[in-house]
Amino acid sequence: xxxETFFQNQNNKKQLKILTCGSVDDGKSxxxxxxxxxxxxxxxxxxxQTKIESExxxxxxxxxxxxxxxxxxxxxREQGITIDVAYRYFETKKCKFxxxxxxxxxxxxxxxxxxxxxxDVGIILVDATKGILDQTKRHTFILSLLGIENxxxxxxxxxxxxxxxxxxxxxxxxxxxxxxxxxxxxxxxIPISALVGDNVFQKNSNITWYNEKSLxxxxxxxxxxxxxxxxxxxxxxxxxxxxSSDFRGYSGxxxxxxxxxNDEVQVFSSKEKIKIIKILTPKxxxxxAIKGQAVxxxxxKEVDISRxxxxxxxxxxNYFLSDQFASHIIWMNKEQMIPERNYIFxxxxxxxxxxxxxxxxxxxxxxxxxxxxxxxNLNEIAYVKVALNKNTIFNAYKNNKKLGSFVIIDQFNxxxxxxxxxxHELRRASNISWHQMSINKNLxxxxxxxxxxxxxxxxxxxxxxxxxxxxxxQKLHKLGKHTYLLDGDNVxxxxxxxxxxxxxxxxxxxxxxSEVSRLMVDAGxxxxxxxxxxxxxxxxxxxxxxxxxxxxxxxxxxxxxxxxKRDPKGLYKKARSGKLKNFTGIDSNYEIPSSPEIILxxxxxxAEELADEVILYLKQYNKI
Amino acid sequence: MKLSHIDKLESESIHIIREVASEFxxxxxLYSIGKDSSVMLHLAQKAFYPSKIxxxxxxxxxxxxxxxxxxxxxxxxxxxxxxxxxxxxxxxVANNINPISSGSKIHTDVMKTQxxxxxxxxxxxxxxxxxxxRDEEKSRAKERIFSFRDKKHRWDPKNQKPELWNLFxxxxxxxxxxxxxxxxxxxxxxxxxxxxxxxxxxVPLYFSKIRSIIRRNDMMIMVDDDRLKxxxxxxxxxxxVRFRTLGCYPLTAAVESDATTVEEIIIELLxxxxxxxxxxxxDNDQIGSMEKKKQEGYF
Numbered sequence: 035x036x037x038e039t040f041f042q043n044q045n046n047k048k049q050l051k052i053l054t055c056g057s058v059d060d061g062k063s064x065x066x067x068x069x070x071x072x073x074x075x076x077x078x079x080x081x082x083q084t085k086i087e088s089e090x091x092x093x094x095x096x097x098x099x100x101x102x103x104x105x106x107x108x109x110x111r112e113q114g115i116t117i118d119v120a121y122r123y124f125e126t127k128k129c130k131f132x133x134x135x136x137x138x139x140x141x142x143x144x145x146x147x148x149x150x151x152x153x154d155v156g157i158i159l160v161d162a163t164k165g166i167l168d169q170t171k172r173h174t175f176i177l178s179l180l181g182i183e184n185x186x187x188x189x190x191x192x193x194x195x196x197x198x199x200x201x202x203x204x205x206x207x208x209x210x211x212x213x214x215x216x217x218x219x220x221x222x223x224i225p226i227s228a229l230v231g232d233n234v235f236q237k238n239s240n241i242t243w244y245n246e247k248s249l250x251x252x253x254x255x256x257x258x259x260x261x262x263x264x265x266x267x268x269x270x271x272x273x274x275x276x277x278s279s280d281f282r283g284y285s286g287x288x289x290x291x292x293x294x295x296n297d298e299v300q301v302f303s304s305k306e307k308i309k310i311i312k313i314l315t316p317k318x319x320x321x322x323a324i325k326g327q328a329v330x331x332x333x334x335k336e337v338d339i340s341r342x343x344x345x346x347x348x349x350x351x352n353y354f355l356s357d358q359f360a361s362h363i364i365w366m367n368k369e370q371m372i373p374e375r376n377y378i379f380x381x382x383x384x385x386x387x388x389x390x391x392x393x394x395x396x397x398x399x400x401x402x403x404x405x406x407x408x409x410x411n412l413n414e415i416a417y418v419k420v421a422l423n424k425n426t427i428f429n430a431y432k433n434n435k436k437l438g439s440f441v442i443i444d445q446f447n448x449x450x451x452x453x454x455x456x457x458h459e460l461r462r463a464s465n466i467s468w469h470q471m472s473i474n475k476n477l478x479x480x481x482x483x484x485x486x487x488x489x490x491x492x493x494x495x496x497x498x499x500x501x502x503x504x505x506x507x508q509k510l511h512k513l514g515k516h517t518y519l520l521d522g523d524n525v526x527x528x529x530x531x532x533x534x535x536x537x538x539x540x541x542x543x544x545x546x547x548s549e550v551s552r553l554m555v556d557a558g559x560x561x562x563x564x565x566x567x568x569x570x571x572x573x574x575x576x577x578x579x580x581x582x583x584x585x586x587x588x589x590x591x592x593x594x595x596x597x598x599k600r601d602p603k604g605l606y607k608k609a610r611s612g613k614l615k616n617f618t619g620i621d622s623n624y625e626i627p628s629s630p631e632i633i634l635x636x637x638x639x640x641a642e643e644l645a646d647e648v649i650l651y652l653k654q655y656n657k658i
Numbered sequence: 659m660k661l662s663h664i665d666k667l668e669s670e671s672i673h674i675i676r677e678v679a680s681e682f683x684x685x686x687x688l689y690s691i692g693k694d695s696s697v698m699l700h701l702a703q704k705a706f707y708p709s710k711i712x713x714x715x716x717x718x719x720x721x722x723x724x725x726x727x728x729x730x731x732x733x734x735x736x737x738x739x740x741x742x743x744x745x746x747x748x749x750x751v752a753n754n755i756n757p758i759s760s761g762s763k764i765h766t767d768v769m770k771t772q773x774x775x776x777x778x779x780x781x782x783x784x785x786x787x788x789x790x791x792r793d794e795e796k797s798r799a800k801e802r803i804f805s806f807r808d809k810k811h812r813w814d815p816k817n818q819k820p821e822l823w824n825l826f827x828x829x830x831x832x833x834x835x836x837x838x839x840x841x842x843x844x845x846x847x848x849x850x851x852x853x854x855x856x857x858x859x860x861v862p863l864y865f866s867k868i869r870s871i872i873r874r875n876d877m878m879i880m881v882d883d884d885r886l887k888x889x890x891x892x893x894x895x896x897x898x899v900r901f902r903t904l905g906c907y908p909l910t911a912a913v914e915s916d917a918t919t920v921e922e923i924i925i926e927l928l929x930x931x932x933x934x935x936x937x938x939x940x941d942n943d944q945i946g947s948m949e950k951k952k953q954e955g956y957f
Contacts, residue, residue, distance in 0.1 A: 037854075037921040037924065037925065040924070040925075040928075041851060041854070041855070044662075044663070044664070044847075044851055045662040045663070045664065046662075047662075047663055048663070049663040049666055118800045118815070118818065119800065120799040120800045121792045121799055121800075121842070121843070122799065123792070123793045123843075123845045125845075130663045132843060144820055145820070147820075147822070148820045148821060148822050151822040151823045152822075152823060272673070272676050272677065272680060273676040273679060273680045275706060275709055276709075277706075277709035277710060277712060281708055281709065285676055285705070286676075287669060287672075287673045287824075314707060314708075316665070316668045316669060316672060316704050324659055324661070326661050326665075326666060326669055327661065327665070327669050328668075328669040328670075328672035328673045328676070328705070330707070341680055366820050378829060380825055380827060380829075381825070382823075382824065382825060383680075385829075435823065436823065436824060439822070439823045439825065440825065441820075441822055441825045441827060443827055443829055448827065448829040448830055448831065449819060450819040450820050450821075450822075450827045453820070453822045453825075
């Protein structure tokens with residue numbers, strides 16, 4: 035073979051990323067095994083390894099179990115299910131394929147979303163013996179949500195229904211019925227048998243009534259819509275290259291359109307216009323570069339650009355710089371998503387703290403029904419409003435997948451807990467601006483000879499928070515300081531009387547108190563907050579609302595046994611007998627602070643002595 | 659103009675390498691001297707051109723690598739002015755751990771896995787690039803591009819972070835780290851095609867020539883130095899062989915071949931019936947052995 039011809043062919047092959055949706059019972063792993071086997075992308079040592087494993091774990095008797103080529107991790111092989119996303123590679127004469135292999139059960143929806151996020155085409159497997167199931171609808175919905183434009187419905191196990199044309203047609207018409215609202219560019223139906231190989235690579239005489247293409251021919255003919263010419267140019271700045279004194283370049287991957295030397299573009303955050311001097315592509319210096327290329331650009335003048343910024347066309351761009359947007363999200367963690375809780379929101383080249391302010395509705399992914407809810411569980415999909423702490427550059431997902439998507443990260447354990455696609459910007463925030471008042475916090479507090487702060491008491495019910503807080507306020511009063519004490523029980527009689535004790539309500543309870551204490555600090559007061567406040571993330575939220583040195587977290591350290599023994603309000607007794615639900619320490623969690631400013635151990639000292647410790651702290655830090 | 663498959667892979671890898679340089683304090687590139695490492699190094703140079711690579715390279719030396727590998731490593735470091743660290747597990751050397759009498763399992767564990775963990779702890783790296791590809795082995799197929807390791811460098815395959823779009827979660831706590839695989843989506847043939855197109859220099863062991871070998875455990879092992887004791891029933895043969903992967907010489911099987919150029923290797927590869935890892939002893943010990951090693955901290 036002539037090597038140059040070979041490379042020419044290789045370079046003409048298009049890259050196609052496919053997602054296979056379906057559960058193990060639908061024969062998904064068998065289909066992928068079949069694709070690899072028939073395209074001759076399996077080496078004989080791998081095949082003989084699979085033969086050994088087939089004898090040990092296989093489900094096909096003496097026959098080689100093609101599914102075992104695919105199921106990667108050992109535990110999964112033993113259980114006979116696919117529980118993660120695996121990537122497979124094979125090629126044909128025309129095409130290089132990357133398959134994302136994901137499980138189909140509802141409890142693995144997050145894995146499917148993960149696979150779909152990087153795919154061009156979705157193959158939806160339908161078991162011919164079962165017809166359209168809830169999971170078929172779910173898979174179709176997710177593909178549409180993730181903006182996949184091409185889908186192929188592969189009706190598998192045709193051999194088991196004697197290649198019955200009528201049953202195949204019935205499946206098509208019921209698929210079309212439920213999917214009419216989704217907008218796919220291309221939607222094809224193919225009767226196959228992955229086990230036997232019918233219509234995967236080879237057209238098969240078993241299915242005489244089917245005159246269309248086989249699965250592989252259909253895939254090879256899909257043309258991906260990449261209208262680079264009409265697109266506006268966008269380059270999210272990923273890395274600033276300036277290690278040598280006379281070179282300053284801006285690196286990143288072009289997410290849409292193209293760029294030429296001498297083009298004028300804008301720095302999106304400052305709207306400053308600049309000209310492109312040099313374009314360094316992976317192939318060296320070039321006059322132009324296009325979408326998908328990782329480039330470094332040099333500019334005609336020195337401007338302030340850092341990671342997180344965007345270089346884009348001066349005209350007709352559709353990007354936003356905002357701190358609020360509406361979005362669809364999927365929740366990927368066992369711990370519930372609670373609105374108003376702080377999370378890290380990670381975009382392509384930027385991350386910031388933010389929260390979901392409104393859970394507008396969640397979506398039943400089997401029936402597409404919209405349902406009201408106060409929180410989200412693992413694998414649930416919802417339409418939400420998001421507010422970020424910082425302005426961020428983004429686009430709607432339908433315009434630019436790379437700049438319209440984000441993941442949500444837990445700020446304490448760094449797990450990726452959710453993912454979202456942006457629908458549109460929300461302008462609400464920019465309409466309400468802060469009024470700068472003439473009399474400010476410093477002026478107010480200086481009259482009293484004090485620096486305002488929050489003394490945030492946290493601890494179990496009955497730990498002694500309110501007792502100590504009360505003594506502190508008396509002492510401060512005697513010293514002529516202006517104070518206010520916000521007590522958990524008291525506030526629940528008024529401001530927060532609409533809230534109960536579920537996790538969601540507890541978060542909202544603390545959010546309101548945090549905002550009130552911020553206003554009181556602004557008023558110049560020493561604000562004493564005495565709430566159980568069981569969750570780290572809400573205490574962190576309260577801390578963020580004021581200046582760094584204005585928040586003093588005081589952990590009242592009393593063991594649950596001791597609190598239960600004291601039980602001043604008889605609440606533990608009620609909780610133990612089941613009369614009181616969601617009681618902290620019994621059936622609701624208390625997260626101990628990891629680094630509070632002050633720890634008060636009630637076992638060793640009296641409330642009076644502990645109050646003096648806090649007063650001493652305030653003097654040491656010049657608060658009073 | 660349209661980007662070819664290889665162009666797309668190239669840009670994707672550069673994007674990943676730049677992301678690590680942007681988001682981590684102390685990254686390192688693990689350089690194993692093999693063809694994948696050579697491609698990874700080439701991509702890193704492109705990612706930061708005209709500047710120097712802004713992080714160190716590190717080789718975990720088991721002391722049993724082919725001599726030609728070590729020469730090539732040192733020449734490459736000199737030629738490109740690379741910041742190269744070499745780490746050897748001195749305890750392992752003191753205990754005379756070796757691939758011949760200790761066996762492949764113990765040798766790999768002590769001189770590779772443990773040695774790597776020692777080095778990562780010593781230099782406090784928070785991200786380490788590796789040249790592994792998903793098409794190499796089944797358990798690699800499920801590996802993330804940014805793969806999290808706990809404070810003890812363990813991989814938990816059941817608790818991997820979902821990885822969507824090109825959004826990589828780079829948030830870790832002190833003492834934790836990530837392994838980053840910029841070549842995840844490349845296949846063996848892609849690697850060779852890229853080596854050809856970019857004229858990337860490789861260790862000569864990849865190319866066929868007459869070498870001294872013995873036959874042991876159905877494999878051809880090269881006699882690289884006198885530490886390999888020839889048993890009575892073995893004899894040294896002169897064979898025209900090359901290597902599809904490189905590792906510790908007593909554990910790496912040679913294949914008979916006439917391929918002396920990259921072009922010839924590609925043609926040979928296209929006609930081959932065997933996968934490249936077949937020449938590695940460690941994978942054949944038991945079903946799922948790679949997965950177990952990875953959980954313990956192996957690359």
